[in-house]
Amino acid sequence: MNELQIKQFRQAEYDVDPVILNRWSPRSFSEKEVSEEVLMRIFEAARWSPSAMNMQPWRFIIARTKEDREKFHSFILEGNRRWCEKAPVLAVLISDKEDRVHAFDSGTAWGYLSLQAAKEGLVTHAMGGYEKDKARELLNIPETFDLQVVIAIGYQGEKDALPDDLQSREQPSDRRPLKETVFEGTFK
Template sequence: MVNVADIRKPDFEIDSQFLNRWSPRSFLEKEVPEEVLFGVFEAARWAPSASNQQPWRFIIARTQEDREKFHSFIMPGNLIWCKKAPVLAVIISKTTTERGFNAWHAFDTGTAWGYLALEAHRKGLVTHAMGGFEKEKAREVLNVPVDYDLHAVIAIGYQGEKEVLPENLQEREQPSDRRPLNESLFEGSFMNDTSNE
């Protein structure tokens, strides 16, 4: 396994959970006990929410039959590795409230995903969120109403060895670094970032 401390070094002291959580692609074909799995979603339940609307919803697949339904809309580049994950989840958000459009639905749902990912790590699981899936096909297969946005497919399970992955993915099977804090933090007003131009 990768030594995260060799790759990730914070600019300021933080709890190690934020550094040690990353998104592996290698999963063991090992079932996640229900109490462990549902504990992960329990953490997401307690995420902050504008006006307490709690717009997030999770559609999960734990059986082979349900996982194969999910496989039908996951892009081939992701399917090659996520097929072994014992749990797949699609995270969606309700875009409307009784007062109309909920401008905060995606923001709140992203926070719920963050809570889920950190609790999964604390429980000894790994997670990997994917944007590479056919949203409209997923909407059809999973019967998702039009007033919900589909955000990501999340693979959840226990981490496997990188050697079981195709060679090109083995090279990527390590935590990614982050840009320095001073490139993301602005005081008083925003300064345009021209570093990528």
């Protein structure tokens, strides 16, 4: 979907960088491989995201080989697995629970990653629909880390490659008006 097509779904109330407005979470992925250089640039962007006391509590476990992706598929719930199986890269975002704001900081790292991916011509889609306990066991994740999301990373595929029931959802979503998000002085 190009920038002009996205504009029919998204209109900013104030000017923002187009990469922010044009970034969305498609479900259709091309099976085209992501080069090492491009992939590491998006993780480099995540590395430079801000964190409380520079704790950098986030870690990413990635799957690029067929074998590793199949291992990830085993803990991703069916509703997500049926569209994410074509993604050439999957990543699990985890965070060190010793940091009091680990989830907040890890979310920031995800945001930086997703914006850099958009600048690189990639699409990303974060998923909460997976079996955390199974992922923890299969990926050997210590109890001191919390599992946040699984992220599909790759190049956007064609809408008609999705199952029929997902094709109608394959478009950018809008956002609530800013006046319903920002309050001054007190909540409402």
